[in-house]
Amino acid sequence: MPELPEVEVVRAGLAPAVTGALVTGVEVLDERALTRHTGGGTQFEGALVGRRTQSAARRGKFLWLPLEESGEDAECLVAHLGMSGQLLLREPGAPCERHERIRLDIHHPDHGDLAVVFADQRTFGSLAIDVLVATPDGAAGGRGSRLAAVPSQVRHIARDPLDPAFSDTGFRAALGRRASAVKRVLLDQTVASGIGNIYADEALWAARIHPETPALALSSRAAGRLLGEVRTVLEKALAEGGTSFDAQYVNVNGQAGYFAHSLNAYGRTGEPCPRCGRPIVRVAFMNRSSHFCPACQRGR
Numbered sequence: 001m002p003e004l005p006e007v008e009v010v011r012a013g014l015a016p017a018v019t020g021a022l023v024t025g026v027e028v029l030d031e032r033a034l035t036r037h038t039g040g041g042t043q044f045e046g047a048l049v050g051r052r053t054q055s056a057a058r059r060g061k062f063l064w065l066p067l068e069e070s071g072e073d074a075e076c077l078v079a080h081l082g083m084s085g086q087l088l089l090r091e092p093g094a095p096c097e098r099h100e101r102i103r104l105d106i107h108h109p110d111h112g113d114l115a116v117v118f119a120d121q122r123t124f125g126s127l128a129i130d131v132l133v134a135t136p137d138g139a140a141g142g143r144g145s146r147l148a149a150v151p152s153q154v155r156h157i158a159r160d161p162l163d164p165a166f167s168d169t170g171f172r173a174a175l176g177r178r179a180s181a182v183k184r185v186l187l188d189q190t191v192a193s194g195i196g197n198i199y200a201d202e203a204l205w206a207a208r209i210h211p212e213t214p215a216l217a218l219s220s221r222a223a224g225r226l227l228g229e230v231r232t233v234l235e236k237a238l239a240e241g242g243t244s245f246d247a248q249y250v251n252v253n254g255q256a257g258y259f260a261h262s263l264n265a266y267g268r269t270g271e272p273c274p275r276c277g278r279p280i281v282r283v284a285f286m287n288r289s290s291h292f293c294p295a296c297q298r299g300r
């Protein structure tokens with residue numbers, strides 16, 4: 001599943017191509033890729049052709065291209081990558097991709113004609129035209145856009161901890177209000193976005209906090225340490241996700257492995273903890289698993 005680092009790689013790769021590009025053609029091959037769009041394929045095509053994409057923006061795992069205003073409310077093209085969605089940049093007229101669902105032909109004043117292909121093996125992802133709504137804090141809606149607005153479909157998603165406008169105070173306050181397991185709060189996209197299961201386990205390991213510690217039982221020092229480790233883990237993953245960055249051909253691959261050699265706890269069941277040597281354990285957690293060191297993450 002694409003996580004924040006992979007989505008950021010896609011955003012950064014698309015940005016030069018879609019900043020100021022004119023949409024010259026749209027082809028919807030599979031309407032299941034429009035499940036979050038109100039309107040059918042023909043309406044989607046007609047609503048996009050002739051418009052300009054301004055930039056590529058991201059918040060957490062959500063990606064959007066603000067559209068040049070057409071006189072009415074500002075709109076954007078928002079992408080939900082789901083489990084396996086990909087946004088690929090291709091040469092014009094490039095052969096149809098496997099699992100291709102939607103293709104946008106664009107013309108960029110500097111880069112010429114290009115194709116933006118939305119491909120999705122499992123069809124949980126989708127594209128949609130959505131209205132942009134103002135951010136309550138007046139700061140930019142996401143990375144890659146200066147507009148203080150987010151798609152209405154992304155409004156309930158909190159900023160991610162790498163966002164300059166992320167509120168550390170608000171995050172600590174949210175932890176302090178909740179009796180649920182701290183890991184559950186980390187995964188709650190309305191508290192902070194972009195922290196998937198892997199990054200939650202890694203940050204908790206680094207901060208020496210047991211994943212099931214009630215969030216409100218954390219001292220403010222521990223909460224601060226945890227937030228710091230969340231940022232470190234995400235930045236590291238971003239740096240490594242960025243190694244596959246290619247300005248011309250962007251590719252998200254949902255396969256594990258890009259970050260695997262850096263993991264200390266996640267997926268290391270039975271292996272020695274890199275800090276104390278005791279075996280890492282795995283327990284069931286919210287339909288997934290938690291990996292931690294019972295010796296150095298005591299907590300509770």
Ligand SMILES: [Zn+2]
Binds near residue numbers: 273275276278295
């Ligand atoms: Zn340990």
